Amino acid sequence: MNKFFSIKDVDDIYKIIDESIFIKKNPFYFKTIGKNKTIGLVFFNPSLRTRISCQKAAFHLGCNIWILDINNDSWKIEMNDGNIMKNTQEHIKEAISVMSLYCDILAVRTFPNLLDKNYDYEEIFFKKILLYSRVPVVNLESATLHPLQSLADIITIAEHSSFFKKKCKVVLSWAPHIKSLPQSVANSLVQWISKIKEIDFIITHPKGYELCKKYSKNVQIEFDQKKAFKNADFIYAKNWSSYSDYGKVIINDFNWIVNMEKMKLTNNAKFMHCLPVRRNMVVKDDVLDSELSIVLEQSENRIYAAQIIFLKILQSL
Numbered sequence: 277m278n279k280f281f282s283i284k285d286v287d288d289i290y291k292i293i294d295e296s297i298f299i300k301k302n303p304f305y306f307k308t309i310g311k312n313k314t315i316g317l318v319f320f321n322p323s324l325r326t327r328i329s330c331q332k333a334a335f336h337l338g339c340n341i342w343i344l345d346i347n348n349d350s351w352k353i354e355m356n357d358g359n360i361m362k363n364t365q366e367h368i369k370e371a372i373s374v375m376s377l378y379c380d381i382l383a384v385r386t387f388p389n390l391l392d393k394n395y396d397y398e399e400i401f402f403k404k405i406l407l408y409s410r411v412p413v414v415n416l417e418s419a420t421l422h423p424l425q426s427l428a429d430i431i432t433i434a435e436h437s438s439f440f441k442k443k444c445k446v447v448l449s450w451a452p453h454i455k456s457l458p459q460s461v462a463n464s465l466v467q468w469i470s471k472i473k474e475i476d477f478i479i480t481h482p483k484g485y486e487l488c489k490k491y492s493k494n495v496q497i498e499f500d501q502k503k504a505f506k507n508a509d510f511i512y513a514k515n516w517s518s519y520s521d522y523g524k525v526i527i528n529d530f531n532w533i534v535n536m537e538k539m540k541l542t543n544n545a546k547f548m549h550c551l552p553v554r555r556n557m558v559v560k561d562d563v564l565d566s567e568l569s570i571v572l573e574q575s576e577n578r579i580y581a582a583q584i585i586f587l588k589i590l591q592s593l
């Protein structure tokens with residue numbers, strides 16, 4: 277693997293899930309492969325899980341790791357070409373090129389601006405990172421995709437369905453939020469889940485929150501949340517802002533919160549969320565604190581999602 281931007285960089289999704297579960301059981305199996313190798317993690321946006329799970333994954337592989345929170349610990353970065361840099365101190369061209377000289381894998385997080393749909397959905401920012409880096413790049417969440425999260429989610433679903441032995445129903449449910457959030461978790465989840473033929477997948481959201489057709493065109497949409505929840509085995513709650521009215525919170529219907537009454541409509545479904553989650557806005561405490569919730573397992577699997585990707589890249593260096 278020479279980069280990890282999206283599911284398109286993975287040859288066989290079933291195999292990579294299987295391999296992830298193997299390294300979860302044997303985290304130090306490849307403990308020498310990272311000897312004398314360095315992974316650089318660069319954050320243009322905040323993180324808890326991504327940052328620490330990648331650190332832990334690197335530790336399992338015997339890698340060195342450095343982390344840069346660019347907004348707080350570095351120079352103000354210029355993104356545009358040709359500008360007179362009056363208010364910025366370092367151009368993205370030098371910043372990424374230099375950082376890539378200091379590591380063997382460069383992993384980067386860059387959220388969307390949620391103002392310019394074309395800029396975000398063309399992944400202009402991340403394309404610059406891919407262009408200027410001299411080493412393989414890993415996507416720690418870009419403007420439109422969060423593939424490490426999706427890999428961790430799909431590992432978690434595999435573990436709870438005896439590796440998809442029986443067909444299961446997964447519902448991605450839009451949930452209310454007071455802020456405009458990216459569509460990246462939802463887009464990515466659709467991409468990954470659509471590859472698993474044993475999963476019956478439905479998205480439920482209020483009208484106006486349709487995801488970009490590029491991702492959702494073959495997915496069943498149900499505007500009635502309670503109908504969607506019927507017989508579900510997994511409820512994945514996530515807020516995202518409007519794609520059509522780009523980046524806007526067009527309606528904020530707090531009736532879309534996930535509560536125990538709705539969970540009772542399901543097939544004793546597990547509750548999923550990528551975290552961080554706003555309690556009693558997205559999901560009620562009693563669901564999150566119940567045995568139905570597998571959010572911590574998802575977070576734990578972030579380690580093995582990162583580890584399998586780092587491993588595959590290290591193996592190809």
Ligand code: CP
Nearest residue numbers: 323324325326550551
């Ligand atoms: N789920 C996730 O990516 O968490 P962080 O934003 O804390 O990294």
